[in-house]
Amino acid sequence: MGLSNLGIFHTIIGIIAIAAGLISFVKHARINLAQTSGKVYFYGTIIASLTVWGLSKHGGFNAGHLFSLLILILVIIAFSLYYKMGQHKKARYFENFLLSFSFFLSMVPTVNETLTRVPVGNPLAKSSSDPVIGKTLLIIFILFLAGSVYQFILQKRSNKKSPGDNALVK
16 A cells, blocks of 8 residues: 555554544544543544654645644644533533544545555545545535534533533433
8 A cells, every 4th residue: 555654653543543533422422532532532633633744645735734734723622622611511512513523524534545545456436536535525524414413412401401510421
């Protein structure tokens, strides 16, 4: 697949972060920074977002770098909301959305890179403009929108139920 050592490291860390994010979504209906899966997502995403700066398939600054910068900003803001806002209920809405949005944005280059490389020798997509990539990202976007609405509803219920508890799902 022609990956450098940094590319291999970036890919492994990125896969771990995505897996942790998925686990957190399944277990907690959000990326929950209070749980191990949420922490692994947060730190893995930070590392993957930083290591991408040493990679460039096309030379120089590209869309992947822009995505990594935006993702980095989103997870840092979400962490700040989680850490500094404590039990502030309204902050949870933004924290949940920012982490989910960061996950969605992480999937854009992930889908592009995966589908243009796998299977080796005969990838599913010939280029980043291949319709299979667009269709896959559309499905992921619809899941992101539906998940965000679901998180909002759960957070609203949680805020009404218990004044001191900020957990969506225990």
